[in-house]
Amino acid sequence: MPQRLVITGRSQEPRGRFTEELRRLRSERGLSLRELAKEVGWDASLLSKMESGRTLGGPEVVQALDQFHGTPGLLVTLWEVAVADPKQFKEQYRRYMLLESEAVSLWHYGVSRPPGLLQTDAYAREALAAGGLKGKELEQQVEARIGRRELLEGADAPTFRSILSEAVLRTPLPNRGEWREQLEHLLDMSERPNITLQVLPLSTAFHGLASTAMMFLRLLDSRTVAHAENDVRGELIEDASRVERFQRTYDAVRDTALSPAESRKFVLRMLEEVTCEPST
Structure with a gap:
């Protein structure tokens, strides 16, 4: 299979592309996070977490952003692709992870x-390996679990x-x-x-x-x-x-x-x- 051609230079990873688009649209309007929050009626801290990739948010806030920016369906589509990305979390935990981050x-x-x-990095790796993960999948899940710890910071x-x-x-x-x-x-x-x-x-x-x-x-x-x-x-x-x-x-x-x-x-x-x- 030929290598996919990269045209825009933007992230080819679903979650990264979604967060890039959120930041780009807000920047083009010259709005701060607080100003955007006031316009769309959602908390500024949630919008900040979405732009930094700490959470994907839910369909309601994404729809509100689509409506405000005049991009009908664009952000919702990017959000759906990011949520469905198999590199994130297994299906049974995906909804829970979204709720946990909020x-x-x-x-x-x-x-x-x-x-x-x-959990420390070492504990997370040992626990996930005990569950049968190994190789690249193990490292991806360790990275994902470690990333969740940011939830308790700030x-x-x-x-x-x-x-x-x-x-x-x-x-x-x-x-x-x-x-x-x-x-x-x-x-x-x-x-x-x-x-x-x-x-x-x-x-x-x-x-x-x-x-x-x-x-x-x-x-x-x-x-x-x-x-x-x-x-x-x-x-x-x-x-x-x-x-x-x-x-x-x-x-x-x-x-x-x-x-x-x-x-x-x-x-x-x-x-x-x-x-x-x-x-x-």
């Missing part, structure tokens, strides 16, 4: 692993609470140095003002999330959606009544977890144990 607050419970947002970063089962901290990486780095990373992240980390001891009585990892996302429109995941499948839950039931279960787990201060001490003890272990 969330104003997140609540997590981890059964066996820290959330991707709190002045407009959402608040994030992560409750980790003690089992997470009792299941180390094969490489002791990499495991130490992961524990140190958890401690560092827990010091950020927008992040709260708690540990649920193994001695806790049986509860409704004993075999299910959860993530709750509160969105700009005040809706809350949830993502539940066990050993065999993941599910995005948008039905309000089901989300409410899971939230009540999550609240009960949070109430029995160690306080943030006690949790930090717990992770510190785990780190000390790893540091003091004799080399083999």
Whole structure:
């Protein structure tokens, strides 16, 4: 097959082309992000994330931008191609990733692993490799997971609470140095003002999330959606009544977890144990 001819010199990657077009159209009008936000009725921070590629946004905001710029269907088409790009995320997670990037607050419970947002590069690679990925696909997914961590950075970063089962901290990486780095990373992240980390001891009585990892996302429109995941499948839950039931279960787990201060001490003890272990 002959190599595709590049005519415009613009990005040939769907997500990159979409963000380039957003920036070009705004620049041609000489508008700041705040001015554009006022014109289209969407939050400036969301538009900023879309232009930087941190999120693709949703069809509603893209349609509003198409209408404002007088480009009927152009941005929606580019958005659809970017969302469908197989190099991004697997289909079952694609909608969830879009919602996660737009969330104003997140609540997590981890059964066996820290959330991707709190994983080091080494941990992400080990976890994805354990799931069967390898070669180029593995590297692409590691890069994608690492990129998601930007969600928790910046002045407009959402608040994030992560409750980790003690089992997470009792299941180390094969490489002791990499495991130490992961524990140190958890401690560092827990010091950020927008992040709260708690540990649920193994001695806790049986509860409704004993075999299910959860993530709750509160969105700009005040809706809350949830993502539940066990050993065999993941599910995005948008039905309000089901989300409410899971939230009540999550609240009960949070109430029995160690306080943030006690949790930090717990992770510190785990780190000390790893540091003091004799080399083999």
